[in-house]
Amino acid sequence: MSETDAIPEFRTKAGRTDVGITNMSALTSGPGIRSAGEMLAILFVAVAVIGGTEVLLLVFEVPQYVLPRPSEIATALVVEFPQIAPHLGHTLVELLCGFAIGATVGLILAAVITQFPFVEKIVTPYILLLVTTPMLALVPLLILRLGFGYEPRIIAVALASGPMVMINAATGFRRVDQGKIALARSYGASTFQIFWKVRAPMALPMIFVGLMIGSIFGLLTAVGAEMVGGGFGLGNRLTSYSSMIQMPQFFAVVLILSILGILIYVTFFLLGKKFASWEA
Amino acid sequence: MTPGQFNQPKLRVSGATKVYSTRSGDLLAIDRCSLDVMDGEIISIVGPSGCGKTTLLWSMSGLHGLSSGEVLLDGAPITGPNPEIGMVFQDANLLPWRNLDANIRFPFEIKGTRPDRIWIDELLNRVGLEGFGGRFPRELSGGMQQRAALVRALSYKPSVLLMDEPFGALDAFTREEMNRLVEEIWLDTRTTIVLITHSIDEAIFMADRVLVLSARPGRVASVHEVPFARPRSLEIMSTKEVFDLTNTIKAEIVGERQSRYRQGGAAGAVGAQQATG
Numbered sequence: 001m002s003e004t005d006a007i008p009e010f011r012t013k014a015g016r017t018d019v020g021i022t023n024m025s026a027l028t029s030g031p032g033i034r035s036a037g038e039m040l041a042i043l044f045v046a047v048a049v050i051g052g053t054e055v056l057l058l059v060f061e062v063p064q065y066v067l068p069r070p071s072e073i074a075t076a077l078v079v080e081f082p083q084i085a086p087h088l089g090h091t092l093v094e095l096l097c098g099f100a101i102g103a104t105v106g107l108i109l110a111a112v113i114t115q116f117p118f119v120e121k122i123v124t125p126y127i128l129l130l131v132t133t134p135m136l137a138l139v140p141l142l143i144l145r146l147g148f149g150y151e152p153r154i155i156a157v158a159l160a161s162g163p164m165v166m167i168n169a170a171t172g173f174r175r176v177d178q179g180k181i182a183l184a185r186s187y188g189a190s191t192f193q194i195f196w197k198v199r200a201p202m203a204l205p206m207i208f209v210g211l212m213i214g215s216i217f218g219l220l221t222a223v224g225a226e227m228v229g230g231g232f233g234l235g236n237r238l239t240s241y242s243s244m245i246q247m248p249q250f251f252a253v254v255l256i257l258s259i260l261g262i263l264i265y266v267t268f269f270l271l272g273k274k275f276a277s278w279e280a
Numbered sequence: 281m282t283p284g285q286f287n288q289p290k291l292r293v294s295g296a297t298k299v300y301s302t303r304s305g306d307l308l309a310i311d312r313c314s315l316d317v318m319d320g321e322i323i324s325i326v327g328p329s330g331c332g333k334t335t336l337l338w339s340m341s342g343l344h345g346l347s348s349g350e351v352l353l354d355g356a357p358i359t360g361p362n363p364e365i366g367m368v369f370q371d372a373n374l375l376p377w378r379n380l381d382a383n384i385r386f387p388f389e390i391k392g393t394r395p396d397r398i399w400i401d402e403l404l405n406r407v408g409l410e411g412f413g414g415r416f417p418r419e420l421s422g423g424m425q426q427r428a429a430l431v432r433a434l435s436y437k438p439s440v441l442l443m444d445e446p447f448g449a450l451d452a453f454t455r456e457e458m459n460r461l462v463e464e465i466w467l468d469t470r471t472t473i474v475l476i477t478h479s480i481d482e483a484i485f486m487a488d489r490v491l492v493l494s495a496r497p498g499r500v501a502s503v504h505e506v507p508f509a510r511p512r513s514l515e516i517m518s519t520k521e522v523f524d525l526t527n528t529i530k531a532e533i534v535g536e537r538q539s540r541y542r543q544g545g546a547a548g549a550v551g552a553q554q555a556t557g
Contacts, residue, residue, distance in 0.1 A: 179369055179370070179371070179373050180373065180375060182338075182343055182367075182369070183367070183369060183373050183375075183386075184386075184390060185343060185361055186341055186343060186361050186365070186367040187361065187363075187386070187387040187390040187391055188360070188361045188362075188363065188390065188391060189390045193390055197386070197389065197390065198375070201375070201377045202377075204377070276377070278376040278377040278416055278417075278418065
C-alpha cells in the first residue's frame with residue numbers, strides 16, 4: 001500500500017459543528033507555543049503588563065484602598081496564605097461535595113430522560129428553569145432552614161451545577177447517529193449495549209462540556225453563598241477583607257479564585273482531550 | 281428468473297412489502313418484491329434514487345420488519361439481526377472514538393464472543409490495512425475506512441454480506457480497487473453478496489445478476505444475468521455485451537423517469553385535485 005508514509009488527517013464529515021470540548025473556548029483555538037522565541041515574547045508581555053500596572057499605580061500614587069499594586073497583592077498572598085488556606089479548604093469541600101451530587105444526579109437524569117422523549121418534553125421546562133434561575137437567590141432561604149454550615153452551600157452548588165451538567169449531557173445523549181445504532185443492532189446489540197457502547201461514548205464530548213460549565217457555575221455559587229452568610233470560605237474572606245478595607249488581601253483571594261477557576265477549566269479540558277479527542 | 285429447483289436459495293425474499301407511516305400519510309416504500317439469492321451468488325440491486333433499495337436491504341438484514349411478505353435465510357424466516365448476515369453501510373460507519381482494532385473488535389464485544397485474530401489479520405493483510413490497528417477513523421482516507429468496514433463485516437464470517445451503497449462516497453479509482461478487492465475476497469470465501477449501488481458499471485462488474493427496481497414503490501422491474509467468468513478484468517467493461525446491458529438498464533431506470541416526466545402535467549393535476557378534494 002502506498003499510504004504508509006505520512007497520513008494526512010481526514011475529516012469524516014465536514015458538517016459536524018456541534019459544540020465540543022475542543023471548540024468550547026477561544027483559549028483552545030490558539031496554536032500551542034512553538035519556539036523559545038514565542039515563549040519569550042509571551043513572558044515579556046506578561047512582565048510588561050504586570051510591571052506596567054505596578055509602575056502606573058506608583059507614578060499616579062493610586063491609594064491602596066482603590067487598587068493595590070501587584071507587588072502588594074503578591075506579598076499579601078504569601079503572608080496571608082496560612083490564614084486563607086483553611087478557607088480555601090472549606091470552599092473546595094463545598095464545591096467538590098455539591099458538584100459531585102449535582103453532576104451525578106444531572107448525568108443520571110440526562111441519560112434516563114433522553115431515553116423517553118415524552119418524559120423529556122415534560123421535564124425540560126423545569127430543567128430550563130433551574131438552569132436560568134441563579135441558585136444564589138435561594139441561599140438566604142436555605143440558610144434560614146439549614147443554618148450557617150456546609151449544607152446550604154453544598155445544596156446551592158449542587159443546584160447550580162447539576163442542571164448545567166444535565167442539559168449539556170442530554171444534548172449529547174440526544175445526538176443520535178442512526179447509522180451507528182443500526183450498526184450495533186445489526187450485531188444483535190441490546191438497548192443496554194447500544195446505550196453503553198454507542199450513545200454514551202457519542203455523548204462524552206458534550207458530557208465534558210457540561211462538567212466543565214457545571215463546575216465553574218458551582219464555584220461561582222459556592223463563593224456567592226459564602227458571601228451571603230457564614231463565617232468561613234473564600235467568599236467570606238472577600239466580604240471580610242473588603243469590609244476592613246484590606247485590599248491587597250482581598251485581591252489575593254480574588255487571585256486564588258481565578259487560579260481555581262483556571263485549574264478546573266484545564267482539568268476538564270485535558271480530560272476531554274484524553275477521552276473525547278476523536279471529535280475535533 | 282428461474283431459481284434452481286434442486287437446491288434451496290440462500291436468501292429468499294417473497295412478497296416483501298414495507299409501508300412507512302409518516303406525518304403526511306402512509307408511504308409505500310417497497311411493494312411485493314421477490315427475489316432468490318443463491319448460495320455464493322453476487323447480486324446487485326440498482327434503481328432510481330428513493331426506490332426502496334435500502335429498505336429492501338434492511339429488511340433482508342432483519343434491521344426492520346416488513347409490513348407483509350417474508351425473508352428466509354436458508355429456509356428460516358428472518359425476524360431480527362442474524363449472526364449469519366454481515367452489513368456494510370453507506371459511509372464506512374466506523375465508530376470515531378475507537379481505533380481500527382477496537383472498531384473491528386466491536387461486533388465481538390456486542391456478541392460476547394472471542395475474535396478470530398488469525399482470520400482478522402488475514403483480512404487486514406488482504407485489504408492492506410496491516411499495521412493500522414492503532415489509527416483512528418479520522419486518520420484514515422475514505423477508501424481505507426471502507427476497507428476497515430469491510431474487514432469488520434467479514435470478521436465474524438457471515439455467510440451473507442449485505443452492502444448498502446458501500447463505495448458511493450469514494451472516487452472512481454478507489455471504487456474500482458474496492459470492487460476488485462470484494463471480488464478477491466469473494467473468490468476466497470464464496471460469501472453470498474447483495475450489493476446496492478447507484479453505479480450501473482459497478483453493478484454489472486460485481487454481479488452474477490443485476491436486479492433493477494422500479495421507482496417508488498420499489499418493485500422488481502427486471503433481472504439481468506451477467507455471464508462473465510471470475511476473476512473479471514476491467515476489460516469486460518468495454519465489451520459489447522456490457523455496453524448493451526448498461527444501456528438496457530439505463531433505459532429502464534431513466535426511461536421510467538422520462539415517462540413520469542411526460543405524464544407530469546396530468547399527474548400533477550390529479551395530485552392537485554386530491555389535495556383540494
